Amino acid sequence: xxxAIYGYGNLGKGVECAxxxxxxxxxxxxxxxxxxxxxxxxSGAKVYHVDDILKYETEIDVVIICGGSATDLPTMTPSLAExxxxxxxxxxxxxxxxxxxxxxxxxKTTNHTALISGGWDPGMFSINRLYASSILPNGKDYTFWGKxxxxxxxxxxxxxxxxxxxxxxxxxxxxxxxxxxSGANPELTTREKHLRECFVVAEEGADKAKIENDIKTxxxxxxxxxxxxxxxxxxxxxxxxxxxxxxxxxxxxxxTGVNHENKHIIEYSLKLDSNPEFTASxxxxxxxxxxxxxxxxxxxxxxxxxxxxxxxxxxxxxxIRKTML
Amino acid sequence: xxxAIYGYGNLGKGVECAxxxxxxxxxxxxxxxxxxxxxxxxSGAKVYHVDDILKYETEIDVVIICGGSATDLPTMTPSLAExxxxxxxxxxxxxxxxxxxxxxxxxKTTNHTALISGGWDPGMFSINRLYASSILPNGKDYTFWGKxxxxxxxxxxxxxxxxxxxxxxxxxxxxxxxxxxSGANPELTTREKHLRECFVVAEEGADKAKIENDIKTxxxxxxxxxxxxxxxxxxxxxxxxxxxxxxxxxxxxxxTGVNHENKHIIEYSLKLDSNPEFTASxxxxxxxxxxxxxxxxxxxxxxxxxxxxxxxxxxxxxxIRKTML
Numbered sequence: 001x002x003x004a005i006y007g008y009g010n011l012g013k014g015v016e017c018a019x020x021x022x023x024x025x026x027x028x029x030x031x032x033x034x035x036x037x038x039x040x041x042x043s044g045a046k047v048y049h050v051d052d053i054l055k056y057e058t059e060i061d062v063v064i065i066c067g068g069s070a071t072d073l074p075t076m077t078p079s080l081a082e083x084x085x086x087x088x089x090x091x092x093x094x095x096x097x098x099x100x101x102x103x104x105x106x107x108k109t110t111n112h113t114a115l116i117s118g119g120w121d122p123g124m125f126s127i128n129r130l131y132a133s134s135i136l137p138n139g140k141d142y143t144f145w146g147k148x149x150x151x152x153x154x155x156x157x158x159x160x161x162x163x164x165x166x167x168x169x170x171x172x173x174x175x176x177x178x179x180x181x182s183g184a185n186p187e188l189t190t191r192e193k194h195l196r197e198c199f200v201v202a203e204e205g206a207d208k209a210k211i212e213n214d215i216k217t218x219x220x221x222x223x224x225x226x227x228x229x230x231x232x233x234x235x236x237x238x239x240x241x242x243x244x245x246x247x248x249x250x251x252x253x254x255x256t257g258v259n260h261e262n263k264h265i266i267e268y269s270l271k272l273d274s275n276p277e278f279t280a281s282x283x284x285x286x287x288x289x290x291x292x293x294x295x296x297x298x299x300x301x302x303x304x305x306x307x308x309x310x311x312x313x314x315x316x317x318x319x320i321r322k323t324m325l
Numbered sequence: 326x327x328x329a330i331y332g333y334g335n336l337g338k339g340v341e342c343a344x345x346x347x348x349x350x351x352x353x354x355x356x357x358x359x360x361x362x363x364x365x366x367x368s369g370a371k372v373y374h375v376d377d378i379l380k381y382e383t384e385i386d387v388v389i390i391c392g393g394s395a396t397d398l399p400t401m402t403p404s405l406a407e408x409x410x411x412x413x414x415x416x417x418x419x420x421x422x423x424x425x426x427x428x429x430x431x432x433k434t435t436n437h438t439a440l441i442s443g444g445w446d447p448g449m450f451s452i453n454r455l456y457a458s459s460i461l462p463n464g465k466d467y468t469f470w471g472k473x474x475x476x477x478x479x480x481x482x483x484x485x486x487x488x489x490x491x492x493x494x495x496x497x498x499x500x501x502x503x504x505x506x507s508g509a510n511p512e513l514t515t516r517e518k519h520l521r522e523c524f525v526v527a528e529e530g531a532d533k534a535k536i537e538n539d540i541k542t543x544x545x546x547x548x549x550x551x552x553x554x555x556x557x558x559x560x561x562x563x564x565x566x567x568x569x570x571x572x573x574x575x576x577x578x579x580x581t582g583v584n585h586e587n588k589h590i591i592e593y594s595l596k597l598d599s600n601p602e603f604t605a606s607x608x609x610x611x612x613x614x615x616x617x618x619x620x621x622x623x624x625x626x627x628x629x630x631x632x633x634x635x636x637x638x639x640x641x642x643x644x645i646r647k648t649m650l
Contacts, residue, residue: 017581021462042583096650097643122650124456127634128593129649131449134610134637135603137346256342256606258367262598264606268453273587278460281581281589285459305635305645309452312459318422320630324454325421325447 001291002028002059003284006050006080007066010244011089013042014280015064022284024314028060057083061294062287064088064280073116074099081106081114081301085294087287089119089279096122104301113294114301118286119279120270121145125250127304128268132252136264139254142180144172144193148246148275156221157198160214162206165234167241169197172249183253183263196227199241201234246275285312326616327353327384328609331375331405332391335569336414338367339605340389347609349639353385382408386619387612389413389605398441399424406431406439406626410619412612414444414604421447429626438619439626443611444604445595446470450575452629453593457577461589464579467505469497469518473571473600481546482523485539487531490559492566494522497574508578508588515549522553526562571600610637 003019005012008030019027020043029046032039036047048056053063063080065088067073073090080086081103090099099116107114117123121143129141150170157166176193179186198215202208212229215222232240247270256262272278286304289311293302313320328344330337333355344352345368354371357364361372373381378388388405390413392398398415405411406428415424424441432439442448446468454466475495482491501518504511523540527533537554540547557565572595581587597603611629614636618627638645 014581017583021581023462093650097647100646117650124460124591126650127456130634130638130645131452133649134613134634134639135449135606137348137639256339256346256599256602258342262602264598264603265594265596266449267592267594267596269590269592271590271592273589274581277581277587278589281460288459303646303650305642305650306633308631308633309455309459310630313455314459314462317630320455321425321628322422324458325418325442325451325628325630 001061001288002026003287004028004053004056004060004063004084005030005045005066006053006063006076007072008032008034008039008041008047009066010276011280012066014274014277015066015283016041016043016045017277018281018284021281022288022314024288025284028056053080054083060084061291062087064283064287074102077114077116078102078106081112082110083112085113085290087115087118087283087290089123089283090117091119091122093122100301100303108300111299113290113299115286115290115303115307116301117303118283120272120282121248123279123282123304124270125248125268128250128266129252130305132250132254132266132268136252136254136256136266138256138260139252139264140185142188142193142251142253143248144177144251145248146170146172146194146246148248148272149241149244151244153196153198153221156218157200157215160211162203162211163200164203165201165237167199167237169199171195171197177249177251180251180253181265181267183265185253190224191226194225196222196225198227198229199232199237200229201237202231243273244275245273246278247271288312288314326386326613327351328612329353329378329381329385329388329409330355330370330391331378331388331401332397333357333359333364333366333372334391335601336605337391339599339602340391340608341366341368341370342602343606343609346606347613347639349613350609353381356388378405379408385409386616387412389608389612399427402439402441403427403431406437407435408437410438410615412440412443412608412615414448414608415442416444416447418447425626425628433625436624438615438624440611440615440628440632441626442628443608445597445607446573448604448607448629449595450573450593453575453591454577455630457575457579457591457593461577461579461581461591463581463585464577464589465510467513467518467576467578468573469502469576470573471495471497471519471571473573473597474566474569476569478521478523478546481543482525482540485536487528487536488525489528490526490562492524492562494524496520496522502574502576505576505578506590506592508590510578516551520551520553521547522555524555524557524562524566526559527556568598569600570598571603572596613637613639
């Protein structure tokens with residue numbers, strides 16, 4: 001299958017690496033809004049301008065759209081689904097039903113297959129919530145994120161007056177994880193589950209006390225959490241906080257038995273050196289599934305919930321049953 | 326959906342509890358080879374003789390077959406698939422391709438939907454091996470089992486002369502788990518991954534040294550492992566080893582990036598108070614999927630690899646997208 005990358009930031013670069021690692025995928029090229037000759041790809045993939053993509057309608061099997069959820073994907077994904085099989089990592093949870101309907105309408109009308117909200121959350125974590133809750137109806141789900149860099153929270157800090165740069169880590173609180181794993185079914189507040197640790201580079205002469213207060217009291221982002229703020233130099237930020245690790249835990253505890261006397265714990269966890277490269281790896285596996293569904297005539301918009309595990313694998317059904325069941 | 330249980334041992338009792346816990350399932354009844362009036366079900370389910378099952382062909386949506394893999398399932402599952410949608414937990418890995426073909430032939434000829442090898446291994450562990458290897462092609466899988474009771478190993482000890490009863494625990498070795506989680510990609514021998522701990526009730530006057538030696542040198546079962554043997558009284562066995570806990574870990578470590586510079590760890594783990602009740606809970610979730618596939622006209626034999634996560638849930642596609650994605 002030939003894959004095109006639409007948008008070339010951290011996620012697009014990750015997809016380039018993941019396509020190169022896949023035994024059955026070939027990179028058609030990268031489409032960018034910038035002048036193609038100014039973009040150098042990490043593995044030498046060809047670069048095209050986004051305006052030219054329709055010229056290659058018949059040559060591309062799946063377009064992996066690597067735009068942002070806030071403004072790019074709500075228009076990009078439905079519009080590209082008119083001409084291509086597509087996949088995105090749309091992660092604005094509240095707007096998923098609306099985005100799904102928009103993409104589904106286009107894909108069904110034009111006979112394409114699309115998948116939205118691929119990645120790890122939404123994505124692998126969502127699947128694990130679904131599997132675990134279907135198996136243990138008498139139970140309770142917990143999702144913890146981190147330790148990892150939240151780009152949204154880092155951006156929010158950067159928008160504060162006097163902040164030159166910042167990196168925010170979401171940190172799951174061990175005591176809460178332990179309480180969940182004990183099967184005690186605790187009710188946990190937002191503050192009890194995660195803390196937020198911020199590394200901030202202030203501009204010269206900035207009022208650090210005011211910056212710290214602005215961060216800690218910021219509604220939605222920080223006010224409901226215990227937040228730690230460290231001021232560091234630009235050199236320290238570059239040296240110690242240049243990468244984008246992430247991860248987390250989906251845990252369900254539940255009971256079975258005549259009198260609910262038996263406890264069970266299902267846990268799925270990820271520990272990722274690079275959030276964008278792992279997300280990209282998930283997207284490439286789902287691009288394979290999108291291509292298989294398209295070839296079977298199964299059109300319309302899908303999510304990870306609709307894809308059977310076998311469709312993610314480059315191996316045949318017989319090989320999988322023989323080697324992995 | 327109406328579910329029938331075929332075979333009423335530990336697994337059948339677990340299915341009875343799991344059907345009662347499912348919001349959308351109803352128990353038709355239990356079919357047994359024993360005289361029905363001698364069988365008392367844990368929640369009062371009706372009991373029928375296996376010879377009468379064809380009388381209820383139109384009243385049962387899915388039959389969950391709770392027989393043993395060695396001799397029961399290879400004949401039971403194909404023969405019941407002639408008349409019913411069926412699901413089993415066949416776990417003789419080497420014979421899965423043959424069993425699959427047998428069931429598939431019957432189910433396709435008679436327009437039924439069947440699923441074989443449901444449970445947690447094969448089952449949830451298999452799915453996790455497949456997902457993880459599809460996402461991280463540059464990587465390595467590890468499966469650890471336990472700490473938990475292996476019924477096969479317990480039975481093997483009971484067959485030794487002078488043994489009255491026995492319970493064998495499979496124990497994953499922490500140092501091996503830690504090495505895997507470090508991302509070091511270790512090559513581990515059988516002996517390095519698990520140890521086997523046995524609690525044995527000897528008959529009066531039996532030669533304990535000989536029993537211990539017979540266990541530790543038993544090929545396939547114990548010879549390749551470090552094995553610990555404890556002799557205990559029958560009372561102690563009843564008091565301390567009456568339950569059937571189990572669990573384990575599926576871990577994949579892999580790398581991404583232009584130079585494979587980023588490491589990722591995917592881990593799925595189960596900690597189960599009751600192996601048969603958890604297995605039963607998985608089977609009931611997959612019975613729901615079998616029923617949905619049947620209603621869509623998707624006949625033939627399936628495995629957990631062929632079932633999209635959404636089909637395991639009692640919720641609608643819209644509800645799942647809204648609440649779990």
